[in-house]
Amino acid sequence: xxxxxxxxxxxxxxxxxxxxxxxxxxxxxxxxxxxxxxxxxxxxxxxxxxxxxxxxxxxxxxxxxxxxxxxxxxxxxxxxxxxxxxxxxxxxxxxxxxxxxxxxxxxxxxxxxxxxxxxxxx
Amino acid sequence: xxxxxxxxxxxxxxxxxxxxxxxxxxxxxxxxxxxxxxxxxxxxxxxxxxxxxxxxxxxxxxxxxxxxxxxxxxxxxxxxxxxxxxxxxxxxxxxxxxxxxxxxxxxxxx
Numbered sequence: 137x138x139x140x141x142x143x144x145x146x147x148x149x150x151x152x153x154x155x156x157x158x159x160x161x162x163x164x165x166x167x168x169x170x171x172x173x174x175x176x177x178x179x180x181x182x183x184x185x186x187x188x189x190x191x192x193x194x195x196x197x198x199x200x201x202x203x204x205x206x207x208x209x210x211x212x213x214x215x216x217x218x219x220x221x222x223x224x225x226x227x228x229x230x231x232x233x234x235x236x237x238x239x240x241x242x243x244x245x246x247x248x249x250x251x252x253x254x255x256x257x258x
Numbered sequence: 259x260x261x262x263x264x265x266x267x268x269x270x271x272x273x274x275x276x277x278x279x280x281x282x283x284x285x286x287x288x289x290x291x292x293x294x295x296x297x298x299x300x301x302x303x304x305x306x307x308x309x310x311x312x313x314x315x316x317x318x319x320x321x322x323x324x325x326x327x328x329x330x331x332x333x334x335x336x337x338x339x340x341x342x343x344x345x346x347x348x349x350x351x352x353x354x355x356x357x358x359x360x361x362x363x364x365x366x367x368x
Contacts, residue, residue: 180360183356236308
């Protein structure tokens, strides 16, 4: 069973940027699309975007375009998401999630990270 | 507010059958498959159902999914206390070019 491990909680001031990382045990991310989903306190899930296995293609939800950057380091099989111009509305738990099938972007997330709480507060 | 409409809550006693609806439109459920996720309190979501009615390995067969037109549903038969969780439907939306989740349904075992 694959385990996705994310970076630790962050506290940021409005206007700052944050980077969240996601790494899998073994090399079990290298051939999969990875997605990012966030959950504001007491709220539902919101898809943010995805990155392909080679890191050469990303797709973001329209509301995050221009503010969210997804990258991956294929040498360490680590995926990153950077969010800039943070506001209090970005306070949420951010999850990485892996596709169910290799090289597939079918939006079926069968493995999730533990979540990273990002708090934006002055 | 989501384009996929779910009831905010559902409940049942142990052993009962509970059904959760997910209503969408022709641009999402009507033209794409539906996935369901279970989120136990304080944990990350877990894939419960994909492709409308396919159970991943390890998901008990008392969970079942279906889709008809622009609506989908998840049924839990033989409700157990460990089923107390939030359940989210999700589908790609062709109009928004976005993967959308329902608002979630909190299932309570009485």
